[in-house]
Amino acid sequence: MMSVLELRHLKSLLALAETGSVSQAAQRVHLTQSALSHQLKQLEAGYGLSLFERKTQPLRFTPAGERLLGLARDLLARVAAAERDLARIRQGEAGEIRVAVECHTCFDWLMPAMDQFRQHWPAVELDIVSGFHADPVGLLLSDRADLAIVSEAEPQAGIVHQPLFSYEMVAIAAREHPLAHKACWQAADFAGETLIHYPVPDEMLDLLRKVLLPTGVNPARRTAELTIAIIQLVASRRGVAVLPYWTVQPYLERGYVVARQVGDGGLQSELYAALRGEDAAQAYMLDFLQTVRDCSFAALPGLSPLSS
Template sequence: MGISLRNLKLVNVIVKEGSVTKASEKLFLSQPALSHQLKKLEEEIGLKVFNRLNKKLILTETGQVIFKTSEKLLASIDLLNSELDEIKKGKKKKIRLTTECYTCYHWLPKVVQEFRKDNPEINVQINIEATKEPLQYLIKGKIDMAIVSNTANNPSIHFEPLITDEMVVILSKENDLGDSKHLELSDLKNQNLILYDIPEEKNYVLTNILQNNISLVNSIQKVQLTEAIIELVSANLGISVMAKWAVTPFLQNKQLKIIPFEANQGQRDWFIASLNKISETESLFIEQIKRDFKQLKNIKHGNDWKYRKS
Protein backbone atom coordinates (compact mmCIF):
# COMPACT_ATOMS: atom_id res chain seq x y z
CA MET A 1 0.00 0.00 0.00
CA GLY A 2 1.36 3.45 -0.93
CA ILE A 3 1.91 6.23 1.57
CA SER A 4 -1.04 8.60 1.81
CA LEU A 5 -0.93 12.35 2.21
CA ARG A 6 -2.26 11.86 5.74
CA ASN A 7 0.71 9.65 6.60
CA LEU A 8 3.14 12.21 5.19
CA LYS A 9 1.60 14.88 7.37
CA LEU A 10 1.71 12.52 10.36
CA VAL A 11 5.46 12.00 10.06
CA ASN A 12 6.06 15.67 9.28
CA VAL A 13 4.23 16.91 12.38
CA ILE A 14 5.88 14.37 14.71
CA VAL A 15 9.34 15.49 13.54
CA LYS A 16 8.56 19.18 13.84
CA GLU A 17 6.80 18.92 17.19
CA GLY A 18 9.50 16.66 18.61
CA SER A 19 7.19 14.17 20.35
CA VAL A 20 4.08 12.07 19.88
CA THR A 21 2.34 13.96 22.66
CA LYS A 22 2.79 17.39 21.08
CA ALA A 23 2.07 16.01 17.60
CA SER A 24 -1.21 14.46 18.79
CA GLU A 25 -2.30 17.87 20.09
CA LYS A 26 -1.37 19.50 16.80
CA LEU A 27 -3.30 16.91 14.81
CA PHE A 28 -6.27 16.86 17.23
CA LEU A 29 -5.76 13.17 17.93
CA SER A 30 -5.36 11.25 21.14
CA GLN A 31 -1.86 9.97 21.82
CA PRO A 32 -2.92 6.29 21.49
CA ALA A 33 -4.65 7.05 18.17
CA LEU A 34 -1.56 8.76 16.74
CA SER A 35 0.71 5.93 17.94
CA HIS A 36 -1.66 3.44 16.31
CA GLN A 37 -1.52 5.30 12.97
CA LEU A 38 2.26 5.42 13.07
CA LYS A 39 2.50 1.71 13.85
CA LYS A 40 0.05 0.93 11.05
CA LEU A 41 2.14 3.00 8.61
CA GLU A 42 5.30 1.06 9.47
CA GLU A 43 3.43 -2.22 9.05
CA GLU A 44 2.05 -1.22 5.65
CA ILE A 45 5.39 -0.16 4.17
CA GLY A 46 7.34 -2.91 5.97
CA LEU A 47 9.94 -0.46 7.19
CA LYS A 48 10.59 1.39 10.42
CA VAL A 49 10.11 5.16 10.26
CA PHE A 50 11.37 6.00 13.73
CA ASN A 51 13.80 4.39 16.14
CA ARG A 52 12.66 4.78 19.73
CA LEU A 53 15.53 5.68 22.04
CA ASN A 54 14.79 6.65 25.66
CA LYS A 55 11.25 7.73 24.74
CA LYS A 56 12.63 9.83 21.88
CA LEU A 57 11.75 9.23 18.25
CA ILE A 58 14.75 9.28 15.90
CA LEU A 59 14.19 9.18 12.15
CA THR A 60 15.51 6.10 10.39
CA GLU A 61 16.90 6.32 6.85
CA THR A 62 13.36 5.52 5.64
CA GLY A 63 11.95 8.19 7.92
CA GLN A 64 14.37 10.79 6.59
CA VAL A 65 13.27 10.06 3.02
CA ILE A 66 9.61 10.32 4.01
CA PHE A 67 10.14 13.56 5.95
CA LYS A 68 12.15 15.19 3.16
CA THR A 69 9.43 14.29 0.65
CA SER A 70 6.68 15.46 2.99
CA GLU A 71 8.30 18.91 3.22
CA LYS A 72 8.09 19.33 -0.55
CA LEU A 73 4.64 17.85 -1.08
CA LEU A 74 2.94 19.53 1.88
CA ALA A 75 4.37 22.89 0.82
CA SER A 76 2.99 22.31 -2.69
CA ILE A 77 -0.41 21.37 -1.27
CA ASP A 78 -0.46 24.52 0.87
CA LEU A 79 0.43 26.61 -2.17
CA LEU A 80 -2.27 24.89 -4.22
CA ASN A 81 -4.91 25.56 -1.58
CA SER A 82 -3.79 29.17 -1.34
CA GLU A 83 -4.04 29.64 -5.11
CA LEU A 84 -7.46 27.98 -5.22
CA ASP A 85 -8.62 30.26 -2.43
CA GLU A 86 -7.34 33.30 -4.34
CA ILE A 87 -9.14 32.16 -7.49
CA LYS A 88 -12.32 31.62 -5.48
CA LYS A 89 -12.03 35.20 -4.23
CA GLY A 90 -11.45 36.45 -7.77
CA LYS A 91 -7.81 37.28 -7.08
CA LYS A 92 -5.75 35.33 -9.60
CA LYS A 93 -1.96 35.37 -9.52
CA LYS A 94 -1.50 34.68 -13.21
CA ILE A 95 -3.09 35.99 -16.40
CA ARG A 96 -2.52 34.15 -19.69
CA LEU A 97 -3.63 36.11 -22.72
CA THR A 98 -3.18 36.64 -26.42
CA THR A 99 -4.47 38.87 -29.18
CA GLU A 100 -5.69 37.97 -32.64
CA CYS A 101 -3.66 40.71 -34.30
CA TYR A 102 0.13 40.88 -34.36
CA THR A 103 0.02 44.67 -34.55
CA CYS A 104 -1.39 44.70 -31.01
CA TYR A 105 2.05 43.68 -29.76
CA HIS A 106 2.98 47.28 -30.51
CA TRP A 107 1.18 48.41 -27.34
CA LEU A 108 0.38 45.25 -25.35
CA PRO A 109 3.85 44.73 -23.76
CA LYS A 110 3.75 48.36 -22.61
CA VAL A 111 0.40 47.70 -20.91
CA VAL A 112 1.84 44.65 -19.13
CA GLN A 113 4.82 46.67 -17.97
CA GLU A 114 2.61 49.42 -16.52
CA PHE A 115 0.29 46.88 -14.88
CA ARG A 116 3.19 45.09 -13.17
CA LYS A 117 4.33 48.34 -11.55
CA ASP A 118 1.21 48.40 -9.37
CA ASN A 119 0.70 44.63 -9.31
CA PRO A 120 4.16 43.04 -9.08
CA GLU A 121 2.74 39.82 -7.67
CA ILE A 122 0.68 39.15 -10.81
CA ASN A 123 2.39 37.15 -13.56
CA VAL A 124 1.06 38.24 -16.96
CA GLN A 125 1.98 35.82 -19.75
CA ILE A 126 1.50 36.78 -23.41
CA ASN A 127 1.03 33.72 -25.62
CA ILE A 128 2.15 34.82 -29.09
CA GLU A 129 1.58 31.37 -30.59
CA ALA A 130 -2.12 31.62 -29.70
CA THR A 131 -2.43 34.69 -31.95
CA LYS A 132 -3.17 32.39 -34.88
CA GLU A 133 -6.21 30.78 -33.23
CA PRO A 134 -7.06 32.78 -30.08
CA LEU A 135 -10.54 31.37 -29.50
CA GLN A 136 -9.37 27.80 -29.98
CA TYR A 137 -6.63 28.29 -27.42
CA LEU A 138 -9.23 29.81 -25.11
CA ILE A 139 -11.60 26.86 -25.47
CA LYS A 140 -8.74 24.41 -24.84
CA GLY A 141 -7.88 26.22 -21.60
CA LYS A 142 -4.41 27.27 -22.77
CA ILE A 143 -5.13 30.97 -22.15
CA ASP A 144 -7.47 32.91 -19.88
CA MET A 145 -8.32 35.85 -22.14
CA ALA A 146 -8.07 36.82 -25.79
CA ILE A 147 -8.20 40.29 -27.31
CA VAL A 148 -10.26 39.98 -30.50
CA SER A 149 -11.99 42.32 -32.95
CA ASN A 150 -14.91 40.02 -33.76
CA THR A 151 -17.31 38.06 -31.61
CA ALA A 152 -18.27 34.45 -32.30
CA ASN A 153 -21.53 32.59 -31.95
CA ASN A 154 -20.31 30.33 -29.18
CA PRO A 155 -22.35 30.19 -25.95
CA SER A 156 -19.28 29.05 -24.01
CA ILE A 157 -17.36 32.26 -24.73
CA HIS A 158 -18.11 35.57 -23.05
CA PHE A 159 -17.25 38.75 -24.99
CA GLU A 160 -16.82 42.03 -23.14
CA PRO A 161 -16.35 45.34 -25.03
CA LEU A 162 -12.81 46.63 -24.57
CA ILE A 163 -11.74 49.53 -26.79
CA THR A 164 -12.50 51.13 -30.15
CA ASP A 165 -9.78 52.20 -32.53
CA GLU A 166 -9.80 53.93 -35.90
CA MET A 167 -8.62 52.49 -39.18
CA VAL A 168 -7.08 55.13 -41.45
CA VAL A 169 -5.54 55.29 -44.91
CA ILE A 170 -1.79 55.79 -44.90
CA LEU A 171 -0.30 57.21 -48.07
CA SER A 172 2.51 59.29 -49.50
CA LYS A 173 1.98 63.04 -49.64
CA GLU A 174 2.72 62.71 -53.35
CA ASN A 175 -0.29 60.43 -53.83
CA ASP A 176 -3.24 61.85 -55.81
CA LEU A 177 -5.39 61.52 -52.68
CA GLY A 178 -2.91 63.45 -50.54
CA ASP A 179 -4.99 66.64 -50.39
CA SER A 180 -8.16 64.88 -49.22
CA LYS A 181 -9.49 65.47 -45.70
CA HIS A 182 -11.62 62.33 -45.65
CA LEU A 183 -11.90 59.31 -47.92
CA GLU A 184 -14.66 57.00 -49.04
CA LEU A 185 -14.09 53.49 -50.33
CA SER A 186 -14.88 54.66 -53.85
CA ASP A 187 -11.83 56.96 -53.69
CA LEU A 188 -9.54 53.93 -53.57
CA LYS A 189 -10.51 52.53 -56.98
CA ASN A 190 -7.25 53.53 -58.70
CA GLN A 191 -4.97 52.57 -55.83
CA ASN A 192 -2.63 49.64 -55.15
CA LEU A 193 -3.63 48.52 -51.65
CA ILE A 194 -0.76 47.06 -49.63
CA LEU A 195 -1.87 44.67 -46.89
CA TYR A 196 -0.35 42.21 -44.44
CA ASP A 197 0.31 38.77 -45.86
CA ILE A 198 -2.08 36.81 -43.65
CA PRO A 199 -5.03 34.52 -44.50
CA GLU A 200 -7.75 36.56 -46.16
CA GLU A 201 -10.42 35.48 -43.68
CA LYS A 202 -8.31 36.96 -40.88
CA ASN A 203 -7.51 40.22 -42.65
CA TYR A 204 -9.69 42.91 -41.08
CA VAL A 205 -9.22 45.33 -43.99
CA LEU A 206 -10.42 42.79 -46.52
CA THR A 207 -13.31 41.39 -44.50
CA ASN A 208 -14.58 44.48 -42.69
CA ILE A 209 -13.41 47.53 -44.63
CA LEU A 210 -13.67 46.23 -48.19
CA GLN A 211 -16.33 43.67 -47.28
CA ASN A 212 -14.35 41.19 -49.44
CA ASN A 213 -15.04 43.33 -52.52
CA ILE A 214 -11.55 43.61 -54.03
CA SER A 215 -12.97 45.48 -57.04
CA LEU A 216 -13.03 48.59 -54.81
CA VAL A 217 -9.27 48.93 -55.41
CA ASN A 218 -7.11 48.64 -58.49
CA SER A 219 -4.86 45.94 -57.06
CA ILE A 220 -3.78 44.30 -53.84
CA GLN A 221 -0.21 43.61 -52.79
CA LYS A 222 0.60 41.50 -49.73
CA VAL A 223 3.64 42.14 -47.56
CA GLN A 224 4.72 40.45 -44.32
CA LEU A 225 6.43 43.26 -42.43
CA THR A 226 5.05 46.59 -41.30
CA GLU A 227 8.36 48.26 -42.07
CA ALA A 228 8.21 47.00 -45.67
CA ILE A 229 4.65 48.34 -46.07
CA ILE A 230 5.79 51.73 -44.78
CA GLU A 231 8.69 51.84 -47.23
CA LEU A 232 6.46 50.99 -50.20
CA VAL A 233 3.87 53.57 -49.20
CA SER A 234 6.57 56.22 -48.62
CA ALA A 235 7.82 55.60 -52.15
CA ASN A 236 4.24 56.18 -53.41
CA LEU A 237 3.99 52.63 -54.71
CA GLY A 238 0.65 52.10 -53.02
CA ILE A 239 -1.47 52.90 -49.99
CA SER A 240 -2.36 50.92 -46.92
CA VAL A 241 -5.05 50.83 -44.25
CA MET A 242 -3.97 50.45 -40.64
CA ALA A 243 -5.06 51.32 -37.14
CA LYS A 244 -4.24 54.94 -36.41
CA TRP A 245 -2.20 54.02 -33.33
CA ALA A 246 -0.17 51.53 -35.39
CA VAL A 247 0.73 54.20 -37.97
CA THR A 248 1.56 56.93 -35.47
CA PRO A 249 5.19 55.86 -34.79
CA PHE A 250 5.98 56.26 -38.49
CA LEU A 251 4.58 59.75 -38.99
CA GLN A 252 8.00 61.29 -38.40
CA ASN A 253 8.58 60.21 -41.98
CA LYS A 254 7.73 63.49 -43.72
CA GLN A 255 6.58 61.67 -46.83
CA LEU A 256 3.71 59.97 -45.02
CA LYS A 257 0.21 61.16 -44.29
CA ILE A 258 -2.89 59.57 -42.77
CA ILE A 259 -6.43 60.33 -43.88
CA PRO A 260 -9.52 59.09 -42.01
CA PHE A 261 -12.53 57.51 -43.66
CA GLU A 262 -15.88 59.24 -43.90
CA ALA A 263 -18.41 58.54 -41.13
CA ASN A 264 -17.62 55.41 -39.08
CA GLN A 265 -16.15 53.37 -41.93
CA GLY A 266 -12.88 52.96 -40.09
CA GLN A 267 -14.17 52.26 -36.57
CA ARG A 268 -13.05 48.92 -35.18
CA ASP A 269 -14.29 47.45 -31.90
CA TRP A 270 -12.16 45.19 -29.74
CA PHE A 271 -13.42 42.68 -27.19
CA ILE A 272 -12.05 40.62 -24.32
CA ALA A 273 -13.02 36.98 -24.85
CA SER A 274 -13.08 34.64 -21.86
CA LEU A 275 -14.69 31.37 -20.83
CA ASN A 276 -15.42 32.33 -17.26
CA LYS A 277 -16.56 35.42 -15.45
CA ILE A 278 -13.79 38.02 -15.44
CA SER A 279 -11.88 37.85 -12.15
CA GLU A 280 -10.98 40.87 -10.02
CA THR A 281 -7.36 40.65 -11.16
CA GLU A 282 -8.32 40.40 -14.83
CA SER A 283 -10.66 43.39 -14.41
CA LEU A 284 -7.73 45.44 -13.13
CA PHE A 285 -5.68 44.46 -16.16
CA ILE A 286 -8.53 45.34 -18.54
CA GLU A 287 -8.77 48.78 -16.95
CA GLN A 288 -5.03 49.18 -17.50
CA ILE A 289 -5.51 48.38 -21.19
CA LYS A 290 -8.22 51.04 -21.50
CA ARG A 291 -6.12 53.69 -19.76
CA ASP A 292 -2.96 53.00 -21.75
CA PHE A 293 -4.83 52.73 -25.03
CA LYS A 294 -6.44 56.12 -24.43
CA GLN A 295 -3.00 57.61 -23.85
CA LEU A 296 -1.64 55.83 -26.91
CA LYS A 297 -4.29 57.35 -29.18
CA ASN A 298 -3.32 60.81 -27.92
CA ILE A 299 0.38 60.44 -28.70
CA LYS A 300 1.24 62.56 -31.74
CA HIS A 301 4.42 60.85 -32.86
CA GLY A 302 4.57 57.71 -30.77
CA ASN A 303 8.14 58.26 -29.60
CA ASP A 304 7.50 56.37 -26.38
CA TRP A 305 6.25 53.25 -28.11
CA LYS A 306 8.53 50.72 -29.71
CA TYR A 307 6.91 49.18 -32.76
CA ARG A 308 7.19 45.46 -33.25
CA LYS A 309 7.09 43.11 -36.20
CA SER A 310 3.55 42.66 -37.47
Protein backbone atom coordinates in the same frame (compact mmCIF):
# COMPACT_ATOMS: atom_id res chain seq x y z
CA MET B 1 -16.83 72.90 5.30
CA MET B 2 -18.57 70.36 3.08
CA SER B 3 -16.70 69.77 -0.18
CA VAL B 4 -18.42 69.95 -3.56
CA LEU B 5 -15.83 67.56 -4.97
CA GLU B 6 -16.70 63.92 -5.70
CA LEU B 7 -14.81 61.02 -7.29
CA ARG B 8 -16.92 61.37 -10.44
CA HIS B 9 -15.59 64.93 -10.84
CA LEU B 10 -12.01 63.71 -10.59
CA LYS B 11 -12.66 60.98 -13.17
CA SER B 12 -14.10 63.61 -15.52
CA LEU B 13 -11.09 65.89 -15.06
CA LEU B 14 -8.70 63.06 -15.81
CA ALA B 15 -10.68 62.09 -18.93
CA LEU B 16 -10.55 65.73 -20.09
CA ALA B 17 -6.80 65.87 -19.62
CA GLU B 18 -6.24 62.65 -21.57
CA THR B 19 -8.62 63.37 -24.45
CA GLY B 20 -8.33 67.15 -24.75
CA SER B 21 -12.01 67.63 -25.57
CA VAL B 22 -15.35 67.61 -23.75
CA SER B 23 -17.02 65.39 -26.36
CA GLN B 24 -14.38 62.63 -26.13
CA ALA B 25 -14.17 62.91 -22.35
CA ALA B 26 -17.94 62.50 -22.12
CA GLN B 27 -17.65 59.21 -24.00
CA ARG B 28 -14.95 58.05 -21.61
CA VAL B 29 -17.06 58.66 -18.48
CA HIS B 30 -20.30 57.46 -20.15
CA LEU B 31 -22.12 60.80 -20.07
CA THR B 32 -23.66 62.95 -22.76
CA GLN B 33 -21.62 66.00 -23.71
CA SER B 34 -24.24 68.31 -22.20
CA ALA B 35 -24.32 66.32 -18.94
CA LEU B 36 -20.54 66.52 -18.61
CA SER B 37 -20.55 70.25 -19.39
CA HIS B 38 -23.21 70.75 -16.72
CA GLN B 39 -21.17 68.74 -14.20
CA LEU B 40 -18.08 70.88 -14.88
CA LYS B 41 -20.01 74.14 -14.63
CA GLN B 42 -21.41 73.04 -11.26
CA LEU B 43 -17.87 72.31 -10.08
CA GLU B 44 -16.63 75.72 -11.24
CA ALA B 45 -19.60 77.43 -9.60
CA GLY B 46 -18.88 75.60 -6.34
CA TYR B 47 -15.32 76.94 -6.25
CA GLY B 48 -16.00 80.27 -7.95
CA LEU B 49 -13.11 79.59 -10.35
CA SER B 50 -12.68 78.68 -13.99
CA LEU B 51 -10.98 75.34 -14.42
CA PHE B 52 -10.42 75.42 -18.21
CA GLU B 53 -9.70 77.76 -21.08
CA ARG B 54 -12.54 76.56 -23.28
CA LYS B 55 -11.57 78.18 -26.56
CA THR B 56 -8.27 76.32 -26.80
CA GLN B 57 -7.73 73.15 -28.82
CA PRO B 58 -6.88 70.91 -27.15
CA LEU B 59 -8.62 72.20 -24.05
CA ARG B 60 -6.20 73.81 -21.57
CA PHE B 61 -6.48 73.77 -17.79
CA THR B 62 -6.20 76.94 -15.67
CA PRO B 63 -3.97 76.87 -12.57
CA ALA B 64 -7.05 75.95 -10.51
CA GLY B 65 -7.85 73.14 -12.92
CA GLU B 66 -4.26 71.89 -12.83
CA ARG B 67 -4.45 71.71 -9.02
CA LEU B 68 -7.56 69.54 -9.15
CA LEU B 69 -6.08 67.46 -11.98
CA GLY B 70 -3.05 66.70 -9.80
CA LEU B 71 -5.42 65.61 -7.04
CA ALA B 72 -7.32 63.42 -9.51
CA ARG B 73 -4.18 61.62 -10.64
CA ASP B 74 -3.02 61.05 -7.08
CA LEU B 75 -6.33 60.14 -5.43
CA LEU B 76 -7.74 57.93 -8.21
CA ALA B 77 -4.50 55.94 -8.28
CA ARG B 78 -4.73 55.46 -4.50
CA VAL B 79 -8.39 54.42 -4.72
CA ALA B 80 -7.54 51.87 -7.42
CA ALA B 81 -4.66 50.51 -5.30
CA ALA B 82 -6.92 50.15 -2.27
CA GLU B 83 -9.54 48.32 -4.32
CA ARG B 84 -6.87 45.95 -5.67
CA ASP B 85 -5.79 45.22 -2.08
CA LEU B 86 -9.38 44.39 -1.17
CA ALA B 87 -9.66 42.13 -4.21
CA ARG B 88 -6.49 40.29 -3.16
CA ILE B 89 -7.93 39.77 0.31
CA ARG B 90 -11.15 38.40 -1.17
CA GLN B 91 -9.81 36.21 -4.00
CA GLY B 92 -6.08 35.79 -3.44
CA GLU B 93 -3.27 37.35 -5.39
CA ALA B 94 -1.75 34.51 -7.43
CA GLY B 95 -2.83 33.33 -10.86
CA GLU B 96 -1.91 33.20 -14.52
CA ILE B 97 -2.90 35.15 -17.63
CA ARG B 98 -1.71 33.80 -20.98
CA VAL B 99 -2.63 36.34 -23.67
CA ALA B 100 -3.26 35.39 -27.31
CA VAL B 101 -3.59 38.08 -29.98
CA GLU B 102 -4.95 38.13 -33.52
CA CYS B 103 -3.82 41.65 -34.43
CA HIS B 104 -0.34 42.69 -35.56
CA THR B 105 -0.60 46.13 -33.93
CA CYS B 106 -1.67 44.97 -30.45
CA PHE B 107 1.83 45.20 -29.03
CA ASP B 108 1.82 49.01 -29.38
CA TRP B 109 -0.52 49.20 -26.39
CA LEU B 110 -0.37 45.73 -24.83
CA MET B 111 3.23 45.78 -23.61
CA PRO B 112 2.95 49.04 -21.56
CA ALA B 113 -0.26 47.72 -19.99
CA MET B 114 1.43 44.44 -19.11
CA ASP B 115 4.34 46.29 -17.51
CA GLN B 116 1.99 48.32 -15.33
CA PHE B 117 -0.12 45.29 -14.43
CA ARG B 118 2.95 43.43 -13.17
CA GLN B 119 3.43 46.22 -10.61
CA HIS B 120 -0.18 45.77 -9.46
CA TRP B 121 -0.16 41.95 -9.30
CA PRO B 122 3.44 40.70 -8.97
CA ALA B 123 2.28 37.17 -8.06
CA VAL B 124 0.24 36.74 -11.25
CA GLU B 125 2.17 35.08 -14.07
CA LEU B 126 1.67 37.09 -17.25
CA ASP B 127 2.73 35.82 -20.66
CA ILE B 128 1.98 36.18 -24.37
CA VAL B 129 1.21 33.00 -26.28
CA SER B 130 3.92 33.13 -28.95
CA GLY B 131 3.10 33.64 -32.61
CA PHE B 132 0.20 35.17 -34.51
CA HIS B 133 -3.11 33.33 -34.05
CA ALA B 134 -5.97 33.45 -36.55
CA ASP B 135 -8.24 31.67 -34.04
CA PRO B 136 -7.20 32.87 -30.56
CA VAL B 137 -10.58 31.90 -29.05
CA GLY B 138 -9.79 28.29 -29.95
CA LEU B 139 -6.77 28.57 -27.65
CA LEU B 140 -9.10 29.51 -24.78
CA LEU B 141 -11.32 26.51 -25.36
CA SER B 142 -8.33 24.16 -25.47
CA ASP B 143 -6.85 25.77 -22.31
CA ARG B 144 -3.75 27.00 -24.12
CA ALA B 145 -4.55 30.67 -23.35
CA ASP B 146 -6.56 32.53 -20.71
CA LEU B 147 -7.39 35.74 -22.58
CA ALA B 148 -7.63 36.53 -26.29
CA ILE B 149 -7.60 39.93 -27.98
CA VAL B 150 -10.16 39.82 -30.82
CA SER B 151 -11.79 42.27 -33.22
CA GLU B 152 -15.32 40.85 -33.03
CA ALA B 153 -17.46 39.71 -30.12
CA GLU B 154 -18.90 36.61 -31.75
CA PRO B 155 -21.19 34.69 -29.34
CA GLN B 156 -19.72 31.34 -28.40
CA ALA B 157 -20.65 28.90 -25.65
CA GLY B 158 -18.45 29.27 -22.58
CA ILE B 159 -16.81 32.49 -23.81
CA VAL B 160 -17.36 36.00 -22.40
CA HIS B 161 -16.39 39.15 -24.30
CA GLN B 162 -15.35 42.35 -22.55
CA PRO B 163 -15.05 45.59 -24.58
CA LEU B 164 -11.65 47.28 -24.70
CA PHE B 165 -11.90 50.24 -27.11
CA SER B 166 -12.76 51.43 -30.58
CA TYR B 167 -10.22 53.16 -32.82
CA GLU B 168 -10.01 54.81 -36.24
CA MET B 169 -8.36 53.15 -39.22
CA VAL B 170 -6.85 55.65 -41.67
CA ALA B 171 -5.66 55.34 -45.26
CA ILE B 172 -2.01 56.22 -45.80
CA ALA B 173 -0.19 57.18 -48.99
CA ALA B 174 3.05 58.77 -50.09
CA ARG B 175 3.00 62.57 -49.90
CA GLU B 176 3.16 62.88 -53.69
CA HIS B 177 0.55 60.19 -54.36
CA PRO B 178 -2.37 61.37 -56.58
CA LEU B 179 -4.87 60.54 -53.80
CA ALA B 180 -2.95 62.51 -51.17
CA HIS B 181 -4.95 65.66 -51.93
CA LYS B 182 -8.27 63.96 -51.09
CA ALA B 183 -9.39 64.42 -47.48
CA CYS B 184 -11.64 61.36 -47.59
CA TRP B 185 -11.21 58.19 -49.62
CA GLN B 186 -14.18 56.17 -50.81
CA ALA B 187 -14.20 52.50 -51.83
CA ALA B 188 -13.76 53.39 -55.52
CA ASP B 189 -10.48 55.19 -54.75
CA PHE B 190 -8.86 51.86 -53.86
CA ALA B 191 -9.87 50.14 -57.11
CA GLY B 192 -6.73 51.03 -59.10
CA GLU B 193 -4.30 50.80 -56.18
CA THR B 194 -2.16 48.06 -54.68
CA LEU B 195 -3.33 47.48 -51.11
CA ILE B 196 -0.50 46.61 -48.72
CA HIS B 197 -1.60 44.78 -45.59
CA TYR B 198 -0.57 42.22 -43.00
CA PRO B 199 -0.66 38.56 -44.14
CA VAL B 200 -4.04 37.71 -42.57
CA PRO B 201 -7.32 36.34 -44.03
CA ASP B 202 -9.63 38.85 -45.72
CA GLU B 203 -12.27 38.48 -43.01
CA MET B 204 -9.80 39.93 -40.50
CA LEU B 205 -9.26 43.12 -42.52
CA ASP B 206 -11.95 45.69 -41.67
CA LEU B 207 -11.26 47.71 -44.82
CA LEU B 208 -12.13 44.73 -46.99
CA ARG B 209 -14.94 43.39 -44.83
CA LYS B 210 -16.70 46.70 -44.10
CA VAL B 211 -15.84 48.94 -47.07
CA LEU B 212 -14.41 47.33 -50.19
CA LEU B 213 -15.95 43.90 -50.68
CA PRO B 214 -19.56 45.06 -50.06
CA THR B 215 -19.09 47.49 -52.97
CA GLY B 216 -17.39 44.94 -55.24
CA VAL B 217 -13.94 46.53 -55.01
CA ASN B 218 -11.07 44.06 -54.67
CA PRO B 219 -7.74 45.77 -55.39
CA ALA B 220 -4.38 44.20 -56.09
CA ARG B 221 -2.60 43.07 -52.94
CA ARG B 222 0.82 42.92 -51.37
CA THR B 223 1.59 41.75 -47.84
CA ALA B 224 4.22 42.61 -45.26
CA GLU B 225 4.71 41.26 -41.74
CA LEU B 226 5.95 44.45 -40.06
CA THR B 227 4.30 47.85 -39.73
CA ILE B 228 7.54 49.65 -40.59
CA ALA B 229 7.80 47.57 -43.77
CA ILE B 230 4.28 48.62 -44.78
CA ILE B 231 5.11 52.28 -44.08
CA GLN B 232 8.29 52.01 -46.14
CA LEU B 233 6.49 50.44 -49.10
CA VAL B 234 3.78 53.12 -48.99
CA ALA B 235 6.34 55.92 -48.75
CA SER B 236 8.08 54.43 -51.82
CA ARG B 237 4.78 54.55 -53.76
CA ARG B 238 4.50 50.77 -54.00
CA GLY B 239 0.89 50.98 -52.86
CA VAL B 240 -1.45 52.31 -50.17
CA ALA B 241 -2.43 50.90 -46.79
CA VAL B 242 -5.04 51.27 -44.05
CA LEU B 243 -3.73 51.11 -40.49
CA PRO B 244 -4.75 52.26 -36.99
CA TYR B 245 -4.19 55.99 -36.53
CA TRP B 246 -2.08 55.44 -33.40
CA THR B 247 0.27 53.18 -35.36
CA VAL B 248 0.96 55.66 -38.14
CA GLN B 249 1.00 58.87 -36.08
CA PRO B 250 4.81 58.88 -35.49
CA TYR B 251 5.41 58.51 -39.24
CA LEU B 252 2.93 61.30 -40.02
CA GLU B 253 4.82 63.61 -37.68
CA ARG B 254 8.05 62.83 -39.54
CA GLY B 255 6.41 63.45 -42.92
CA TYR B 256 7.03 59.95 -44.29
CA VAL B 257 3.39 59.48 -45.37
CA VAL B 258 0.04 61.24 -45.19
CA ALA B 259 -3.14 59.88 -43.60
CA ARG B 260 -6.69 60.31 -44.87
CA GLN B 261 -10.15 59.37 -43.61
CA VAL B 262 -11.81 56.25 -45.04
CA GLY B 263 -15.48 56.76 -45.84
CA ASP B 264 -17.73 59.65 -44.87
CA GLY B 265 -17.95 58.65 -41.23
CA GLY B 266 -14.45 57.22 -40.89
CA LEU B 267 -13.58 53.55 -40.58
CA GLN B 268 -13.89 52.39 -36.96
CA SER B 269 -12.50 49.10 -35.69
CA GLU B 270 -13.03 47.48 -32.31
CA LEU B 271 -11.07 45.35 -29.90
CA TYR B 272 -12.51 42.99 -27.30
CA ALA B 273 -11.06 40.67 -24.70
CA ALA B 274 -12.41 37.14 -24.91
CA LEU B 275 -12.09 34.89 -21.87
CA ARG B 276 -13.62 31.75 -20.45
CA GLY B 277 -16.80 32.34 -18.46
CA GLU B 278 -15.34 30.85 -15.27
CA ASP B 279 -12.46 33.36 -15.38
CA ALA B 280 -14.58 36.47 -16.01
CA ALA B 281 -14.99 37.35 -12.31
CA GLN B 282 -11.35 36.88 -11.29
CA ALA B 283 -10.16 40.06 -9.62
CA TYR B 284 -6.76 40.05 -11.31
CA MET B 285 -8.38 39.44 -14.70
CA LEU B 286 -10.77 42.37 -14.26
CA ASP B 287 -7.90 44.59 -13.17
CA PHE B 288 -5.83 43.53 -16.18
CA LEU B 289 -8.67 44.58 -18.51
CA GLN B 290 -9.05 47.92 -16.74
CA THR B 291 -5.29 48.47 -16.85
CA VAL B 292 -5.34 47.84 -20.62
CA ARG B 293 -8.11 50.40 -21.07
CA ASP B 294 -6.51 53.01 -18.80
CA CYS B 295 -3.04 52.71 -20.37
CA SER B 296 -4.42 52.72 -23.90
CA PHE B 297 -6.64 55.77 -23.46
CA ALA B 298 -3.81 57.64 -21.74
CA ALA B 299 -1.24 56.89 -24.45
CA LEU B 300 -2.99 56.33 -27.79
CA PRO B 301 -4.72 59.07 -29.80
CA GLY B 302 -8.19 58.69 -31.33
CA LEU B 303 -9.67 55.97 -29.10
CA SER B 304 -13.35 55.72 -28.19
CA PRO B 305 -14.96 53.61 -25.47
CA LEU B 306 -17.02 50.56 -26.36
CA SER B 307 -20.23 49.79 -24.50
CA SER B 308 -20.60 46.42 -22.77
